[in-house]
Amino acid sequence: MDQGCIETVWRQESRRVLATLIRLLGDFDRxxxxxxxxxxxATERWPQDGVPANPRAWLVSAGRFRAIDRMRRRSRFARIAGTLAVIEEGEMATTAEPIADDQLRLIFVCCHPELPPDAQVALTLRETCGLLTEEIAAAYLARPATIAQRIVRAKARIRDLALPYEVPEPKQMLQRLDAVLRTIYLIFNEGYAASHGETAVRVDLCAEAIRLARLLRGLLREPQSELEGLLALMLLNHARRNARTDPAGDIVLIADQDRSLWDRAAIAEGAHLAEAALRMRPLAGYAIEAAIAAAHATAPTAEATDWARIVGLYDLLAQADTSPVIALNRAVALAMRDGPEAGLGEIDALLAAGPLTGFRYAHAARADLLRRLGRRDAAREAYVAALELTQQGPERRFLERRLRALGSPPP
Amino acid sequence: MRYICLVHFDVQATIAAMSPAEQRQLDIDSLAYDEELKANGNLVVAEALQPPENVVLVRVRNGAMSATDGPFIETKEQLAGFVLIEARDLNDAVRIAAGIPLAKYGTIEVRAMYEIPQHEQPAG
Structure with a gap:
């Protein structure tokens, strides 16, 4: 029994114990x-008494006992005395099912639609994943004081609006789950794109997002196609992490990636989940996106990619989601199936429609098709347009390399 | 991680306006909170400061020391004390700061400690 053991228990149990204590005490800070x-x-007692058989129940009970004791000492105010009575009468369930529900309650309240998205992200990472405020700030390249305020305000909002600490009713489940999944995907994408600046030592947000999705999956009683799809999508994208950049930190396109660097086990798991999710009804957008990612990830070579299947999946996705970004991705797949000319026509039409004119990937995709068609001047112009919209270091270097390959120095 | 909670408040507008019983209660509450933080393993050191009338400002410029009196910054809210704490992260420190009894009257400035990097001495 040493400090290391308590550290391990903290990592394994602290979020679960917190989730239950929030329910029992009715307040995040308390x-x-x-x-x-x-x-x-625990640090006082366990070295003498040994680690209890059920450390989680022990910790919940100790935390609750001390909270009541503390509140008694402070209970000069009638208001607190009232709360105290409620807490003392509260059920003291520490069996598996209520504990799982407490974790779900915590996730659902952290991702409550009444909270701004950036607050949902910060609160989820701190309270559910157990990241420190400073770690979240480093991951988002924000000041710790900014993240701290965001968390304080979110908790105040939960309190002021009296947001219920509960698992949503089946009727509301889909809608509320949607908000949770959006938050998880935001966390994943932040880690995946590392959208600002150079990549530095950052908390692995991708791994945190995957962990959260797995946790959620273990907690929900009914499988949900959105969640299965999202987990599959994240696993498949994350499986390629070691091949996405070269040792210098430069971007390697999927066609040029060394497929032996891909995480085969994660791809197998992701592809399996994606296939199952695609058969579930109602069909979720994430499930289709996961099936597309699986088609890429399971192709033995870039040339062997089943572009017809990918175009078909994009057609399906476009029915559910009319976002121009999906239409852009479909156009790129179409260019692979039917040739650059076909894709270019689609992208030009999308750019003419307006909403994608400020989207760097639209110009980069267009530039690539023009390059493949040998239209060097037009390609150069499109790469320059993409470069003007790009902040991130590795993406800028990629576009600059392409410009140099076309025989013109970057502006 | 270590954080310092700098307690600022307007002595004239608060303490001076309190009844002796209220002042006494504030003292009791402040000492009790220090004890609580100590019991929780959060307290490194807590001190209250004398009023700023007794301040001496010391500077060394071009090898010469000067000493002047008066508060460093003329504001209504003056530094009145500090609590150096050990907290899990910034939000944990904010939670602890919010429990300081004087937070009800003044402002607690929470700052993380900065570790001065150790530089190698140039050779020779």
């Missing part, structure tokens, strides 16, 4: 205080 108390009690 629960966090109680969680600290519980672990302090």
């Amino acid at each position: 629960a966090e205080e109680a969680l600290n108390d519980a672990f302090l009690a």
